[in-house]
Amino acid sequence: MQLLGQATDIAPYANWMPPMLSEHGGQIDNLISVLHIFMAILFVAWGAFLTYTVIRFRARAGHKADYHPVKGKASKYAEIGIGLFEVFLLLGLSMPVWAAYKNNPPKADDRVEVRAIGEQFQWNFHYPGPDGVFGRTNAKFIDAASNTVGLDPDDPAGKDDIQTIGEMHIPVGKPIYVRVSSKDVIHSFAIPTMRVKQDCIPGMEIPIWFTAKEDATTERVKREMIQEFPVADVDWYRLRHHVAVQDYQDESGQVILKEGEGIGLSREAGEKKLKTLRDVTDTIKMQPRNPLEIICAQLCGNSHFKMKAQVFTYDAAGYQEWMDNAVPKEVEIDFGGF
Ligand SMILES: [Cu+2]
Structure with missing residues (x-):
């Protein structure tokens, strides 16, 4: 099963899960994706039900509130259904993944x-x-x-x-x-x-x-995570854990940002550096300082x-x-x- 979180190659940090670089990680990611999808369905369904009841049972002339609980069969079945569903999430999805992992520690002579x-x-x-x-x-x-x-x-x-x-x-x-x-x-x-x-x-x-x-050697991961950022738009915050992959110099040959160097750990220093960089280049190539x-x-x-x-x-x-x-x-x- 291929779902949202299962990164099969080394990709830069983005909006969803961090890059996945271990053998067993795909299973964990699948589980996280499945749970998110189920929870999204529950969220939408409960939200719709709430909206329906708020409108259907609103206060209006000619209607009197009834404070006794509804004794219908439907609500009882809904509760049982949700209970069974949660048992399935735990016993059917989560525990097998955890058991497959926890019951198979690597052998002492091979680790x-x-x-x-x-x-x-x-x-x-x-x-x-x-x-x-x-x-x-x-x-x-x-x-x-x-x-x-x-x-x-x-x-x-x-x-x-x-x-x-x-x-x-x-x-x-x-x-x-x-x-x-x-x-x-x-x-x-x-x-x-x-x-x-x-x-x-x-x-x-x-x-x-x-x-x-x-x-997934550190060297390769770093190489794969090189990204080119537009200096005009990028914020210090986005780049504070990145380092340059090459030197950037101004016309006189003075190095403004050295290979392996970050733009600064404080906002003030970083923004100053970005400002000077804007005069000499449109984009900067950077990679994460600590990808792992x-x-x-x-x-x-x-x-x-x-x-x-x-x-x-x-x-x-x-x-x-x-x-x-x-x-x-x-x-x-x-x-x-x-
Ligand atoms: Cu701690």
């Missing part, structure tokens, strides 16, 4: 495991490193600058572990198994483009999994809105390269004999 730990207001990630074993952690070792997940320095399994803040690095085409938890309050780990969302509960570790589509965003989907405090991180997706070789560079350097000394 990349990452721990994602929410914290007011950042995402911390913990990788087992080349040995594939997570080092022991304990809250007493947590250090905001150098050890955000609280790795035990005495555990040899943790020596090659990788910690990142605000960046999750994963290979495409391979099941990713994220073990989600929290340091403080309830957060919600959500990657809209992958169609995953899981509450983070302090004291619990809850897994969620997905496979990024084979062709992780957000917190649970109102978790006063800076909840900026609790964001980015997913970087690589092909197998690119992922290996990232891992090689990210592994703490002293590992080479510790494991030098292997």
